[in-house]
Amino acid sequence: MGFSLIIAEFYHNHPLSHQLRFLQMMTPQHTQTSETVDAASTDAPLLSPNLSTTPQPSDENPDSSPHYRAIQTFMKRKTHVGKKAEAGLQSDFAHFFVQPNLDAIQAMDIGGITNLRELFSNPDAPLTVEIGFGMGTSLVEMAKNEPTRNFVGIEVHEAGLGNCAFLAGELGLNNLKLISGDAIALMQQLPAAHIDTLQLYFPDPWQKKRHYKRRFVSADRMRVVERVLKKGGIFHAATDWEHYAHWMIEVMDSLTAFANVEGKNSEGIGNFLPRPDFRPLTKFEKRGMEEGRAIYDIMYRKV
Numbered sequence: 014m015g016f017s018l019i020i021a022e023f024y025h026n027h028p029l030s031h032q033l034r035f036l037q038m039m040t041p042q043h044t045q046t047s048e049t050v051d052a053a054s055t056d057a058p059l060l061s062p063n064l065s066t067t068p069q070p071s072d073e074n075p076d077s078s079p080h081y082r083a084i085q086t087f088m089k090r091k092t093h094v095g096k097k098a099e100a101g102l103q104s105d106f107a108h109f110f111v112q113p114n115l116d117a118i119q120a121m122d123i124g125g126i127t128n129l130r131e132l133f134s135n136p137d138a139p140l141t142v143e144i145g146f147g148m149g150t151s152l153v154e155m156a157k158n159e160p161t162r163n164f165v166g167i168e169v170h171e172a173g174l175g176n177c178a179f180l181a182g183e184l185g186l187n188n189l190k191l192i193s194g195d196a197i198a199l200m201q202q203l204p205a206a207h208i209d210t211l212q213l214y215f216p217d218p219w220q221k222k223r224h225y226k227r228r229f230v231s232a233d234r235m236r237v238v239e240r241v242l243k244k245g246g247i248f249h250a251a252t253d254w255e256h257y258a259h260w261m262i263e264v265m266d267s268l269t270a271f272a273n274v275e276g277k278n279s280e281g282i283g284n285f286l287p288r289p290d291f292r293p294l295t296k297f298e299k300r301g302m303e304e305g306r307a308i309y310d311i312m313y314r315k316v
Contacts, residue, residue, distance in 0.1 A: 098172045101179030109178040111165075111192045121169060123194040127202050132190045133163045142167065143212040144196040144229070149177025151214065151293040156181065156189040158291070164189045167196045197234055200241045210247045211238055215297060218254035230261045232268065239270045242315045247274075249312045251292065253301040258285070258309035271313040286310040 100106070102115060111126055112118045130136035139162045146152040146166040156164045166189065168174050174191055181189050192199065216229050230250065238248055248271065252258050262283045265271050273283035288310055298308060 094172045094175060097179040098175030101175035101177065101182070102171065106175075106178040106182045109181055109189060109191050110174075111190050118174065118193040119171065121194040123192065123199050123202070126192065126194075126199060128204065129165050129190070129207065130163070132165070133188065135163070138163050138188075139209040140165070140207070141210040141212060142208050143214070145169075145213065145216055146173060146177060147215070147295070147297065148173050149180055151295050153177060153180040153184065153186065153189065154293045155291070156186050157184055160188055162188065165192060166190075167192045167194060167199060169193060169195075196229075197237055200237050203241050205240050206243045206246075207241045208246060209243055210249065211242060213248070213250040214292070215252060215295075216250070216257075218252060218257040225260075228257065228260065230257075230264050232264055235264060235268055235271075239268070239315060244315055246315045247312060248315070249286075249292075249310070251298075251308060251310045253298065253306040253308050255307065255309070258311070261309075261311050265311065265313045270315055272316045274312040274314055283311070283313075286312045 094102075101109075102118070107114075110118060111132060112122060129142070130140060141155070141162055142165045143152050143155075144167050146168050149166065149168075152164060152166045156162075166177060168177070168191070171193070174193055177191055213229060218228070235248075242248065248265075250261055252261070262273075262285070265273070266277075266281075266283045275284035275286050277283050288308060292310070302308060
C-alpha cells in the first residue's frame with residue numbers, strides 16, 4: 014500500500030482529534046533549544062565564526078545583518094541562594110544595585126543604563142568594571158583596598174549578586190555598584206572611552222570546540238571592549254584553563270588596538286603576566302592550584 018493510501022485510510026478511520034495530533038507529529042518544530050542553537054551554524058552569523066583552535070579576528074559586523082543573533086558568553090544556571098545572598102537581595106542593600114528592584118535584577122534588565130560614572134558621587138575617579146565576579150569576595154576586597162577608585166561588577170547569578178551586596182554592606186563600601194545582565198550588551202550602550210580597567214577573572218572556558226564561539230575573548234567582543242576602554246586603559250584576564258589562556262593571547266595579539274603589558278617573546282607572542290598582588294586569591298583559584306592547575310594572567314593596554 015502506498016504512503017498516500019495509508020494517510021487516506023488513517024483520516025477515514027480516526028476522529029478529528031487524532032487527525033490533529035497526527036498533523037502536529039508530522040509538522041517540523043522550529044523551537045530551538047540550546048543544543049539546536051549550537052548546531053545551527055547556517056541560519057545566523059556568529060560573533061566568532063572560526064571555531065578552530067587558532068582564533069582569527071572576524072570581519073563580521075553584527076549590526077549590518079538583519080538576521081544577526083547574539084551568542085551569549087554565559088549560561089544562567091540555578092544556584093543555591095544562601096542566607097547572606099538572600100539578605101543581600103533585600104531592601105537594606107538595594108543601594109548597591111543599579112537596577113531599581115528585584116524584578117529588574119532577575120530579568121537582567123539593563124535598559125537605561127548608559128553611564129556608569131554617573132552612579133558615583135565622584136564620577137571622575139578611575140573606573141574598574143569586573144565581568145562575572147562570582148560570589149564577589151575578591152571584588153569587594155579590591156574595592157575596599159582602593160577607596161579612591163570606583164568599581165562596577167556585572168554578574169548574572171542572583172546568589173553572587175546578593176552575596177556581593179551583603180559583603181559590601183558589612184564593610185560600608187560606597188565605591189561599588191552591581192548590575193545583573195549581559196556585559197557585552199551593556200558595554201554596547203555605554204559611551205566610548207568610558208572605562209579605565211576591565212577585569213575578567215576565571216570566565217567560563219567553554220571547553221568543547223563547538224562552544225568556542227561562546228568564549229568572551231574573541232576578536233568581535235574585544236572590539237566592543239576596545240571601544241569602551243579609555244586610551245591607555247587596561248584589559249586584565251585570568252584563567253586556569255591552559256587552552257583558553259593561549260587562545261586569549263592569540264586573540265589579543267591579533268588586535269592592533271592592544272599591546273601586551275609584559276611585551277612579547279622571541280617568537281613575537283605576547284607574554285603572560287606574573288600573578289599580581291592586587292588580585293585577591295579566591296577559593297576557586299586556591300583549589301585549582303591545590304589540584305595542580307597553573308594560573309594564567311594576561312594584561313593588555315589600549316594604545
